[in-house]
Amino acid sequence: MPCYEKAIEAEPGYWHPYYCKACTLVRTGGKRRQSYELIRKVLSRTEADFAALRSDPAFQALFDPSRPSPAGQPSKRKAGRRRKR
Numbered sequence: 001m002p003c004y005e006k007a008i009e010a011e012p013g014y015w016h017p018y019y020c021k022a023c024t025l026v027r028t029g030g031k032r033r034q035s036y037e038l039i040r041k042v043l044s045r046t047e048a049d050f051a052a053l054r055s056d057p058a059f060q061a062l063f064d065p066s067r068p069s070p071a072g073q074p075s076k077r078k079a080g081r082r083r084k085r
Contacts, residue, residue, distance in 0.1 A: 001025075015045035 001024060007017035022038035025031060053059040 013045060015042045018042045018045070 001021055004017045004021035004024070007014075008021075011017070018038045018041045022035045022042065025035045025038070050059065
């Protein structure tokens with residue numbers, strides 16, 4: 001994943017290379033702990049962008065699968081599984 005490392009080194013404040021690296025690690029069976037750390041970095045870099053949504057139950061449901069989805073129904077989607085197209 002040298003391309004992600006170069007992008008992170010060039011722009012350490014930009015969230016996208018952290019996100020891409022985390023996705024690659026998850027999809028290729030990489031280290032989960034490292035993936036979580038990268039996801040944490042993505043969220044810390046985009047925090048101000050979503051500040052207005054923090055108190056919205058629909059936004060909170062994105063981070064807590066036990067909360068009802070925005071439509072009022074519990075989410076049926078399981079983490080790590082993609083929907084069939």
